[in-house]
Amino acid sequence: MGHADEAGDRRADARPGDARPGDAGRQEAGRQEAGRQEAGRQEAGRQEAGRQEPVRRAGSEDGAGSEDGADSPAVLSLRHVSKSFGAVRAVIDGSIELRAGEVHALVGENGAGKSTMVKILAGVHQPDSGTVLVNGGPTVLHGPAGAIGAGLAIIYQEPTLFPDLSVAENIFMGRQPLRRGRRIDGREMTTEADALFARLGVRIDPGRIARGLSIADQQLVEIAKALSLDARVIVMDEPTAALSAVEVARLFDVIRALRAGGTAVLFISHRLEEVFAICQTVTVMRDGRHVLTSTLTGLTAGDLVRAMVGRDMPERIPGERGAPGEVRLTVQRLTREGVFTDVSFEVRAGEIVALSGLVGAGRSEVARAVFGIDRYDAGAVTAGGRKLRKASPTAAMTAGIGLVPEDRRQQGLVMEMSIQQNVALASLSALRRAGIIRASAEHSFAADWAVRLSVKYGRLTDPVSMLSGGNQQKVVLAKWLGRRPSILIVDEPTRGIDVGTKADVHNLLDRLAGEGIAILMISSELPEVLRLADRILVMREGRLVAEFTQADGSEEGIMAAATGQLEAEAR
Amino acid sequence: MTATLAPPREPGSPASASSRRLAERVFRVREFGIVAVLIVFVAITAAIQPRFLSITNIQFVLVDATIFALLALGETIVVISRNVDLSVGSVLGISAFLTAQLASQAHGLPLPLVFLAGLGIGLGFGAINGLLVSLGRVPSLVVTLATLYIIRGLDVLIVGGSQVVPSSYYPSFLTISKATVGGIPDLAIVVAVVIAAGAYCLRSFRSGRELYAIGSNPDAARLAGIPMGRRIFTAFALSGAIAGVAGVLWASRYGTVDSTAGASYELQVIAAVVVGGVAIFGGSGSVVGAAIGALLLQTINSALYVLGVSPDWDQAIAGFLLLVAIVLDRFISLRLTVSLRRRSARRGQ
Numbered sequence: 001m002g003h004a005d006e007a008g009d010r011r012a013d014a015r016p017g018d019a020r021p022g023d024a025g026r027q028e029a030g031r032q033e034a035g036r037q038e039a040g041r042q043e044a045g046r047q048e049a050g051r052q053e054p055v056r057r058a059g060s061e062d063g064a065g066s067e068d069g070a071d072s073p074a075v076l077s078l079r080h081v082s083k084s085f086g087a088v089r090a091v092i093d094g095s096i097e098l099r100a101g102e103v104h105a106l107v108g109e110n111g112a113g114k115s116t117m118v119k120i121l122a123g124v125h126q127p128d129s130g131t132v133l134v135n136g137g138p139t140v141l142h143g144p145a146g147a148i149g150a151g152l153a154i155i156y157q158e159p160t161l162f163p164d165l166s167v168a169e170n171i172f173m174g175r176q177p178l179r180r181g182r183r184i185d186g187r188e189m190t191t192e193a194d195a196l197f198a199r200l201g202v203r204i205d206p207g208r209i210a211r212g213l214s215i216a217d218q219q220l221v222e223i224a225k226a227l228s229l230d231a232r233v234i235v236m237d238e239p240t241a242a243l244s245a246v247e248v249a250r251l252f253d254v255i256r257a258l259r260a261g262g263t264a265v266l267f268i269s270h271r272l273e274e275v276f277a278i279c280q281t282v283t284v285m286r287d288g289r290h291v292l293t294s295t296l297t298g299l300t301a302g303d304l305v306r307a308m309v310g311r312d313m314p315e316r317i318p319g320e321r322g323a324p325g326e327v328r329l330t331v332q333r334l335t336r337e338g339v340f341t342d343v344s345f346e347v348r349a350g351e352i353v354a355l356s357g358l359v360g361a362g363r364s365e366v367a368r369a370v371f372g373i374d375r376y377d378a379g380a381v382t383a384g385g386r387k388l389r390k391a392s393p394t395a396a397m398t399a400g401i402g403l404v405p406e407d408r409r410q411q412g413l414v415m416e417m418s419i420q421q422n423v424a425l426a427s428l429s430a431l432r433r434a435g436i437i438r439a440s441a442e443h444s445f446a447a448d449w450a451v452r453l454s455v456k457y458g459r460l461t462d463p464v465s466m467l468s469g470g471n472q473q474k475v476v477l478a479k480w481l482g483r484r485p486s487i488l489i490v491d492e493p494t495r496g497i498d499v500g501t502k503a504d505v506h507n508l509l510d511r512l513a514g515e516g517i518a519i520l521m522i523s524s525e526l527p528e529v530l531r532l533a534d535r536i537l538v539m540r541e542g543r544l545v546a547e548f549t550q551a552d553g554s555e556e557g558i559m560a561a562a563t564g565q566l567e568a569e570a571r
Numbered sequence: 572m573t574a575t576l577a578p579p580r581e582p583g584s585p586a587s588a589s590s591r592r593l594a595e596r597v598f599r600v601r602e603f604g605i606v607a608v609l610i611v612f613v614a615i616t617a618a619i620q621p622r623f624l625s626i627t628n629i630q631f632v633l634v635d636a637t638i639f640a641l642l643a644l645g646e647t648i649v650v651i652s653r654n655v656d657l658s659v660g661s662v663l664g665i666s667a668f669l670t671a672q673l674a675s676q677a678h679g680l681p682l683p684l685v686f687l688a689g690l691g692i693g694l695g696f697g698a699i700n701g702l703l704v705s706l707g708r709v710p711s712l713v714v715t716l717a718t719l720y721i722i723r724g725l726d727v728l729i730v731g732g733s734q735v736v737p738s739s740y741y742p743s744f745l746t747i748s749k750a751t752v753g754g755i756p757d758l759a760i761v762v763a764v765v766i767a768a769g770a771y772c773l774r775s776f777r778s779g780r781e782l783y784a785i786g787s788n789p790d791a792a793r794l795a796g797i798p799m800g801r802r803i804f805t806a807f808a809l810s811g812a813i814a815g816v817a818g819v820l821w822a823s824r825y826g827t828v829d830s831t832a833g834a835s836y837e838l839q840v841i842a843a844v845v846v847g848g849v850a851i852f853g854g855s856g857s858v859v860g861a862a863i864g865a866l867l868l869q870t871i872n873s874a875l876y877v878l879g880v881s882p883d884w885d886q887a888i889a890g891f892l893l894l895v896a897i898v899l900d901r902f903i904s905l906r907l908t909v910s911l912r913r914r915s916a917r918r919g920q
Contacts, residue, residue, distance in 0.1 A: 145796030
């Protein structure tokens with residue numbers, strides 16, 4: 001699928017310079033000499049990225065005449081946009097320019113701010129600062145309707161169709177062709193839908209209801225909708241995540257046709273080989289900031305990975321922990337159809353094993369199956385020498401497994417209940433006497449754990465919702481530690497919590513492993529993984545694809561495995 | 572964008588035509604199912620007790636059913652948008668009393684004005700429901716549960732222990748529900764026309780389709796730029812207005828109106844809507860189905876009476892049928908999903 005000829009080399013000469021950081025970057029001239037590749041270097045770290053000017057291209061700014069006749073103006077651009085949700089700064093400084101007839105890739109690690117950029121484009125979020133430009137003019141996109149009005153169409157990873165309505169109605173909702181008396185012309189609507197699918201070269205029955213369509217077909221319906229809107233910009237947020245190889249090829253045919261028709265396409269994908277196959281330009285984001293924009297010609301996947309990751313290497317916690325003890329948890333050839341396949345690993349006492357990979361690679365699903373929340377189709381889980389019953393969290397808990405789930409607000413805590421009630425929730429059987437839970441026992445139990453985990457709270461009887469995210473996470477940890485687990489599964493233990501508390505949680509996990517608990521950690525944050533884990537297992541599309549030890553693990557290596565770069569190179 | 576993107580691959584294939592037929596068939600099954608149940612029920616009852624098919628009894632059932640069918644029309648509009656209106660019984664009650672009083676005190680008043688008054692009263696309460704749900708973003712279950720009690724409370728305050736009795740009306744008010752054309756009650760004809768018009772509007776106008784879209788996937792509706800607040804407000808306003816008109820009919824039909832008129836009707840109406848194949852979580856179902864659902868429930872009541880079954884059984888049987896309808900509904904939609912998925916997988920190869 002390598003379409004080097006697709007990469008628009010008409011602008012190639014102008015790009016390498018564009019990709020260079022601005023004035024600020026020049027002070028570090030030594031690093032600049034490598035031209036466009038510099039941005040891929042790890043040294044292009046946070047501080048520098050903050051000072052970088054976004055890409056400037058001749059002809060696209062200030063209405064200045066185009067120096068390069070072939071350079072089409074940006075139909076849509078975001079300049080220096082930022083967006084925060086409470087204390088979380090999702091996008092700090094994002095810039096991107098989309099041009100007619102160009103497929104533009106937006107890549108970055110999990111949490112780099114890609115999805116927030118898409119939501120700003122979709123009009124779902126208003127940027128806190130920065131500007132949105134449509135055809136060079138500053139614009140405010142008032143909600144989804146405003147974005148549609150500006151000629152934008154967004155195709156989400158999970159398409160948003162009306163399952164009960166027909167395919168044709170899904171395409172034309174709110175814009176149905178009318179006949180006399182403002183009545184919907186159903187026949188005309190079907191004809192037009194058929195024509196759209198014909199243009200896309202696909203066969204979907206416009207009269208059937210959308211329920212039951214495959215994800216790939218649902219995306220095609222969304223693309224047909226975008227076509228019917230005469231969208232000049234189509235944003236595809238990880239469109240290939242749920243597609244088979246055949247479906248991806250079909251989607252790429254459609255994208256090429258769109259491009260030939262003059263549409264600007266923003267293509268978001270974790271699969272770098274797809275980026276190289278279909279896109280002409282690429283923008284890399286990291287930690288909410290714009291890092292580089294460049295044509296893809298001349299770039300390698302390695303360059304992109306370095307640009308995505310490029311941050312200071314994390315300082316490792318010195319290996320104070322002793323050698324791991326006996327095997328506590330064994331997972332053998334665990335398979336759940338369509339979710340994960342043939343996953344085998346073991347975790348020893350006193351060992352932290354990280355399950356790394358991209359969002360959607362199946363990591364949390366494996367954890368849920370191990371803990372018995374979801375059932376699995378094949379394989380076995382053995383904990384403490386005993387095979388666990390399928391789909392039984394009770395069995396897992398009896399065997400000494402604790403699970404700190406990914407979404408603490410939804411799954412980890414009862415937000416309306418007090419801190420002490422939450423801490424005691426998993427240990428009620430130990431705290432009751434004659435079936436009655438004594439508040440005093442609950443209180444001293446919770447107070448004990450709150451001190452051990454240095455939870456910052458007002459009173460233990462305050463609702464847990466009053467705590468900060470980091471302290472809530474400590475409460476979830478305390479809840480499970482109170483059961484004295486021998487195996488602890490933590491899913492994204494530091495997501496959305498501040499740096500200070502994060503370090504607390506890291507130290508705590510390290511200490512717990514030192515005390516002999518076997519820890520299975522799922523984390524999308526590579527520095528965290530490298531800092532804590534003794535072994536790193538990388539999952540990609542439901543399979544374990546690589547294993548690193550603490551010594552040989554690197555962000556580049558893990559990202560390469562997680563994005564399928566390793567396999568691509570092997571081929 | 573006018574460029575032809577790609578050569579079409581066999582457009583308009585026979586496969587697509589046959590799948591369309593299948594989808595249509597399954598869509599019709601819902602209403603077809605209720606009609607079948609209705610026919611079987613009538614046949615069995617008539618076989619045991621031929622009196623059931625007497626003109627008087629049929630007229631009786633039809634007039635009773637029309638009031639419920641009318642309420643079901645409004646309720647369906649609301650339920651399709653993934654909401655619920657529990658206040659219809661109370662709105663009917665207060666409208667029935669106020670318009671009955673109007674009819675008994677202002678004898679010179681033309682009938683259309685009485686209906687207009689009922690419509691206005693209902694519209695007002697419906698608008699309040701609609702505002703609270705769409706602007707206040709309070710779940711409709713909570714809002715209309717509250718207005719159910721508030722409006723009933725108002726009704727009790729206004730009516731007190733009194734009641735309006737038939738003898739006080741001017742005669743034409745009472746004959747509304749008794750006039751017939753060729754043996755069929757005028758009322759049934761008018762309501763049938765209104766329901767047909769409602770069904771046509773929901774199917775053929777953008778705003779109608781948008782109600783289905785909102786109920787089918789609210790998030791997608793928001794992303795598609797549908798004015799959700801306005802549509803939901805309109806749905807509640809319509810439901811209220813219809814309940815107001817139903818109140819006038821109720822007063823004319825039963826004559827004696829006190830503060831309990833229409834009490835607990837809301838649950839019977841929702842039962843009719845669900846039995847009629849309207850998905851309780853919105854997005855699918857038809858007004859016609861709901862009206863037939865209302866007719867079926869009314870027929871069952873009447874049949875049990877004619878067969879000499881104690882009225883004590885009414886509620887248990889109605890509840891049982893509701894359960895059957897829901898299970899059937901779930902079964903059909905599961906089968907539909909499976910068949911559509913299988914077909915799409917086959918075609919995908």
